[in-house]
Amino acid sequence: MSQPKPTESELEILNILWERGACTVREIHEVLEKTKEAGYTTTLKLMQIMNEKNLVNRDASSKTHIYQANISQEDTQGQMVKKMIDTVFNGSAMDLVMQALGNHKASKDELELIKQYLEQAEKKKK
Amino acid sequence: MSQPKPTESELEILNILWERGACTVREIHEVLEKTKEAGYTTTLKLMQIMNEKNLVNRDASSKTHIYQANISQEDTQGQMVKKMIDTVFNGSAMDLVMQALGNHKASKDELELIKQYLEQAEKKKK
DNA sequence: GTTTGTTTACGAAATGATTCGTAGATGGAT
DNA sequence: ATCCATCTACGAATCATTTCGTAAACAAAC
Numbered sequence: 001m002s003q004p005k006p007t008e009s010e011l012e013i014l015n016i017l018w019e020r021g022a023c024t025v026r027e028i029h030e031v032l033e034k035t036k037e038a039g040y041t042t043t044l045k046l047m048q049i050m051n052e053k054n055l056v057n058r059d060a061s062s063k064t065h066i067y068q069a070n071i072s073q074e075d076t077q078g079q080m081v082k083k084m085i086d087t088v089f090n091g092s093a094m095d096l097v098m099q100a101l102g103n104h105k106a107s108k109d110e111l112e113l114i115k116q117y118l119e120q121a122e123k124k125k126k
Numbered sequence: 127m128s129q130p131k132p133t134e135s136e137l138e139i140l141n142i143l144w145e146r147g148a149c150t151v152r153e154i155h156e157v158l159e160k161t162k163e164a165g166y167t168t169t170l171k172l173m174q175i176m177n178e179k180n181l182v183n184r185d186a187s188s189k190t191h192i193y194q195a196n197i198s199q200e201d202t203q204g205q206m207v208k209k210m211i212d213t214v215f216n217g218s219a220m221d222l223v224m225q226a227l228g229n230h231k232a233s234k235d236e237l238e239l240i241k242q243y244l245e246q247a248e249k250k251k252k
Numbered sequence: 253g254t255t256t257g258t259t260t261a262c263g264a265a266a267t268g269a270t271t272c273g274t275a276g277a278t279g280g281a282t
Numbered sequence: 283a284t285c286c287a288t289c290t291a292c293g294a295a296t297c298a299t300t301t302c303g304t305a306a307a308c309a310a311a312c
Contacts, residue, residue, distance in 0.1 A: 101243070113220065
């Protein structure tokens with residue numbers, strides 16, 4: 001049942017769908033245009049392919065079709081993190097966390113949040 | 127100066143080079159064979175391409191060429207984490223960290239390590 | 253009903269990644 | 283020197299992804 005992993009371009013579209021919910025091709029296209037060069041039919045084609053792959057659902061009841069993401073952002077993120085841990089960090093989630101924290105300079109509040117999360121996680125282990 | 131990002135297959139090879147240091151094509155190929163189907167010339171071609179892209183260095187002084195990674199594992203990991211944060215986690219390093227911790231069930235020791243790391247990081251902020 | 257603008261469908265070109273067959277070079281063993 | 287095993291070089295086939303041109307469907311405006 002697991003869907004094939006989205007490509008780069010598909011991910012861009014999914015991000016928009018996750019943020020804005022159901023969208024027409026034109027809406028998606030207009031968002032994409034702001035950050036990249038792309039023809040309308042290119043976006044359309046991508047979404048048709050995503051529909052075939054069941055990455056999105058399509059409501060075709062009216063002339064202008066309406067698309068919705070068919071995989072959750074959380075699941076997708078989880079999948080991709082898992083893959084990155086396996087292929088780039090030799091299976092060590094720790095190493096990835098360190099990279100993410102080190103590079104990106106999380107804010108003090110963020111660090112506090114993570115610490116709380118960790119303390120909770122530790123309690124559960126006991 | 128930044129090198130083009132390695133493809134999936136190139137990353138597999140880089141991982142081996144990072145782990146074992148300088149290698150011949152045959153060495154790499156024998157490691158790859160353990161986990162995937164691939165002809166020798168396929169591996170060779172990949173490494174030639176990686177050499178063109180400057181992802182690896184090649185010592186061609188003897189008949190059997192010897193390859194070395196020309197990008198560091200840390201830099202590559204950093205680049206890829208950054209990209210993932212941007213394209214999959216809407217710029218939030220936190221969200222990625224949570225996913226990594228949540229899914230992968232870091233061990234108690236690992237959690238402790240992260241906590242220590244965080245405490246140090248907090249001190250520096252003060 | 254004809255025109256106009258927007259939409260979807262289709263197919264094919266362009267690009268990038270992966271795979272491998274074949275040929276030629278090299279070096280060691282006989 | 284010849285043979286044999288192994289290596290590199292090269293080019294092409296295959297496959298996936300991205301791109302877009304063109305045509306047909308449709309609806310609203312005239």
